[in-house]
Amino acid sequence: MLPSFDEIWTWLPELLGGLSISLQVTALSLLFGIPFGLLLALGVLARKRSVRGLSLFLVEVGRGAPALVLLQFIYFGLPSTGLTIGSFAAAVIALAWNTGAYTSEIIRASLQSIAHGQREAAIALGLNRLDELRYVLLPQGLRVALPALLGFSILIFQGTSLCFTIALPELVSRAYEIGSTTFRYFPALLCAGVLYACISIPAALLVNHVEKRAGLYAQR
Amino acid sequence: MSVADLLPILRGLGWTVALTAGAFIIGAILGVPLLVARQSRLAPVRFLAMTLIQIIRAIPPILWLFIIFFGVGMTLLPISPFNAALAGLGLIAAANMAEIYRGALSSIHFGQWEASAALDLGRFWTVTDIVAPQAFRVALPSAASYLIGLMKETAVASTIGVTELAFQGNQLSQMTFRGLEVFAMVGLFYVLLSLPIAWLSRVADGYLQAKVAR
Secondary structure (H helix, E strand, C coil), X not given: CCCCHHHHHHHHHHHHHHHHHHHHHHHHHHHHXXXXXXXXXXXXXXXXXXXXXXXXXXXXXXXXXXXXXXXXXXXXXXXXXXXXXXXHHXXXXXXXXXXXXXXXXXXXXXXXXXXXXXXXXXXXXXXXXXXXXXXXXXXXXXXXXXXXXXXXXXXXXXXXXXXXXXXXXXXXXXXXXXXXXXXXXXXXHHHHHHHHHHHHHHHHHHHHHHHHHHHHHHHC | CXXXXXXXXXXXXXXXXXXXXXXXXXXXXXXXXXXXXXXXXXXXXXXXXXXXXHHHHHCCXXXXXXXXXXXXXXXXXXXXXXXXXXXXXXXXXXXXXXXXXXXXXXXXXXXXXXXXXXXXXHHHHHHHHHHHHHHHHHHHHHHHHHHHHHHHHHHHHXXXXXCCHHHHHHHHHHHHCCHHHHHHHHHHHHHHHHHHHHHHHHHHHHHHHHHHCC
């Protein structure tokens, strides 16, 4: 049942190639998704009704629909409007949307957790809204949001496995392909599982550590 | 979209609900022994449960389903797609529910344990009569939001051929070449499914809060 050493050795380059794609998709989704989340958070808090409505719509769809459906919506749906994109781009767009929707809630909550006096002080100092955000709210808010954002990053890393359905050659696709050509499904999938665990478990321990540190900061 | 198009989606809806409910019940039940092991006084047992929870949560759901359906199902004992999905998602739910229970348990003030000890209630009755009812109330909102998350996670079962919502949407988009509308519709159905769960959880929470607020 278990993979032999020789098997692992021959499969490893293939699997690591898949892992690298999974990590690239994760990194790009976070890179675009978190700033998008910040924009959505500000949009939801905006005074203009149209901005608030659009932001709420994007957040609710991004959170309400399963990531798998978002992914297929972008990859299989967009071509019917005449816009065809590759599976890598579709993966990044869908997961960045997903990230933006979830992180906007995290960021909004952390911005609202900042004591009201801070905003009053910023106004008293004559800071405009952008400076208030840049120098007062974000540095404090992001510190509160950090553990939750890191935790979400692990979920997005695992979420890249959904890209199997749009034929992106990431880790699960590679393991499945090895399984279907050698008929050694269990060992091949097990190897992929171990690789996921090798990233996710240390990352989870790191998040726990950061969470404790962040807790200490809040207690002071 | 015509009414004929809606029919397969409605059929898929039934499977999604069945899978969600089944996996959640399995998780809610299996989560209890996992929690007990996680809180055990014996260090090896505690460590084992902790490792198990970590490993279950470290591997993405889709891979769990593949390991069970293709890995175990094709070599050891044959398993139907629905049962494989139920087993995989149930396993993941158990790990997550154990963590939700643990969070709720840690919110119970230690004075409650001390008072029970002073009354000589014994460990079993302390848990069933004093701690569990209070912890249940704390766990309810997070369990409800997990249930909604789990419902969306069942979409991955489409990859092993369970004919639920996402699967039907996929089929329909391939037949009609109108992916945009079909997937928008499927997404809408997931949102619609999550509304009654959120509403029920709020009602239940309000009811339980009212019971203690005297």
